Amino acid sequence: MYTHYLEHKVFKTASLVADEMHYPAYVIGGFVRDCILNREGKDFDIVVVGDGILYAQNLARALNKTKAITIYKTYGTAQIKYDEIEIEIVGARKESYSPETRNPSVEQGSLEDDQLRRDFTMNAMAIALNKDNFGVLLDPFNGLQDLANKLIRTPLNPDLTFSDDPLRMMRAIRFATQLQFSIHDETFQGIKRNTERINIITSERILTELNKIILSPKPSVGFKLLDEAGLLEIIFPEFCNLKGVEIIEGKGHKDNFYHTLEVLDNICVFTNDLWLRWAAILHDIAKPATKKFEVGEGWTFHGHEFKGAKMVKRIFTRMKLPLNEKMRYVEKMVLLHLRPIALTKENITDSAIRRLIFDAGEELDDLMLLVRADITSKNENKKRRYLENYILVEQKIKEVEEKDHIRNWQPPLSGEEIMKTFNLPPGKEIGIIKTAIREAILDGVIINTFDAAYQLMLLEGEKLGLKPQL
Numbered sequence: 445m446y447t448h449y450l451e452h453k454v455f456k457t458a459s460l461v462a463d464e465m466h467y468p469a470y471v472i473g474g475f476v477r478d479c480i481l482n483r484e485g486k487d488f489d490i491v492v493v494g495d496g497i498l499y500a501q502n503l504a505r506a507l508n509k510t511k512a513i514t515i516y517k518t519y520g521t522a523q524i525k526y527d528e529i530e531i532e533i534v535g536a537r538k539e540s541y542s543p544e545t546r547n548p549s550v551e552q553g554s555l556e557d558d559q560l561r562r563d564f565t566m567n568a569m570a571i572a573l574n575k576d577n578f579g580v581l582l583d584p585f586n587g588l589q590d591l592a593n594k595l596i597r598t599p600l601n602p603d604l605t606f607s608d609d610p611l612r613m614m615r616a617i618r619f620a621t622q623l624q625f626s627i628h629d630e631t632f633q634g635i636k637r638n639t640e641r642i643n644i645i646t647s648e649r650i651l652t653e654l655n656k657i658i659l660s661p662k663p664s665v666g667f668k669l670l671d672e673a674g675l676l677e678i679i680f681p682e683f684c685n686l687k688g689v690e691i692i693e694g695k696g697h698k699d700n701f702y703h704t705l706e707v708l709d710n711i712c713v714f715t716n717d718l719w720l721r722w723a724a725i726l727h728d729i730a731k732p733a734t735k736k737f738e739v740g741e742g743w744t745f746h747g748h749e750f751k752g753a754k755m756v757k758r759i760f761t762r763m764k765l766p767l768n769e770k771m772r773y774v775e776k777m778v779l780l781h782l783r784p785i786a787l788t789k790e791n792i793t794d795s796a797i798r799r800l801i802f803d804a805g806e807e808l809d810d811l812m813l814l815v816r817a818d819i820t821s822k823n824e825n826k827k828r829r830y831l832e833n834y835i836l837v838e839q840k841i842k843e844v845e846e847k848d849h850i851r852n853w854q855p856p857l858s859g860e861e862i863m864k865t866f867n868l869p870p871g872k873e874i875g876i877i878k879t880a881i882r883e884a885i886l887d888g889v890i891i892n893t894f895d896a897a898y899q900l901m902l903l904e905g906e907k908l909g910l911k912p913q914l
């Protein structure tokens with residue numbers, strides 16, 4: 445059922461080289477798992493019983509890729525880049541830990557030794573590559589059965605597997621989310637016992653797994669598992685703080701943890717963009733910090749969008765997310781997420797819509813997706829009302845856009861034009877006139893054209909005592 449995946453030239457060559465060297469060779473890990481799941485595996489992991497680096501060098505030569513090999517002497521591994529494919533090669537290893545230092549001492553082992561030290565039964569399956577057994581599946585831990593039962597389980601006692609590499613706790617939850625599998629109870633209990641060990645893993649590696657969870661079709665599954673295991677509290681405490689409902693005078697508020705997860709799942713139907721998904725995760729992040737119970741009004745979270753936008757940088761820094769335009773995008777989304785619906789509290793004027801279009805700029809469509817995803821009330825009446833308001837804002841945006849072309853707005857008159865007209869050097873007057881033009885356009889006082897802007901520039905110049913140079 446999976447042998448057609450082995451028709452790739454790499455496997456034929458890997459087989460020939462292994463036979464020449466008299467090394468047993470296997471493709472192992474994620475590739476095998478994905479073949480069986482009928483998912484196209486992208487990278488190949490090959491394990492040989494013998495000197496992995498020597499084998500890799502011979503394979504690279506046979507594939508005509510001697511320039512594309514990287515050797516990691518310390519780890520005894522090598523990588524060959526073959527077009528888009530990364531081939532990872534390793535000699536089968538057995539790891540034993542020194543009981544005092546817990547540092548692994550790695551020594552050559554059999555295929556079974558190597559399989560034992562892998563993360564999950566479904567990732568420990570190997571397919572033989574030598575001529576006499578090409579295509580035979582070696583599955584000592586019933587990975588095939590676990591795959592069929594959609595179960596994630598460690599081959600060893602989970603305490604050993606997870607203490608070997610605590611990132612595997614994140615991987616278990618990531619696979620469960622991506623593949624919609626369950627984690628075997630003993631394995632999950634093992635995660636719960638070992639959560640503190642995640643602290644020895646770098647933030648970068650944790651983030652890679654978290655982002656894979658976020659990019660899954662239904663990330664809430666992963667977040668709930670992370671929370672249940674006790675990992676979320678350690679890696680993302682701000683998110684855990686969203687949990688809970690307080691009740692005063694019989695009035696409660698929504699549980700912002702579950703609300704945020706619903707928003708996140710909602711937005712995933714419409715976008716695969718990691719950063720828009722991050723915006724959904726962080727949109728209400730400052731609700732706990734701004735929560736108040738006000739007599740007569742009930743629960744309020746005034747200013748949570750401002751405070752939330754401010755929290756983004758701190759969270760991005762700690763989690764090793766990029767501190768670049770992606771971060772600024774998320775800040776902007778968090779800051780603006782209440783604006784569209786807030787407009788409907790008053791009469792929606794064209795100028796308010798114009799300001800929204802101007803402030804959101806290129807991100808307007810994304811912002812509207814976030815706002816749409818944010819409508820989650822359990823109260824059907826409330827939900828319908830919000831939805832009606834949302835549609836109203838959407839229509840108004842369309843109308844104003846067609847009329848005014850405010851999106852990606854470029855001033856109809858440049859700073860140079862102003863300097864030339866009044867024969868001015870660069871200085872604050874230019875900024876004052878430009879702002880006056882922009883505000884007048886956004887307020888609908890003048891239309892968004894060169895001529896209208898030119899007339900206003902003359903008037904504003906006059907106010908500043910400037911005379912146009914003829």
Ligand code: CTP
Binds near residue numbers: 475568612
């Ligand atoms: N592996 C492991 N423990 C880890 C990481 C990897 O035991 N912490 C083993 C598993 O056998 C895994 C293989 O190394 O299948 C390859 O790892 P990797 O390429 O990181 O992951 P894949 O399982 O291939 O899955 P994905 O590509 O989705 O990350």
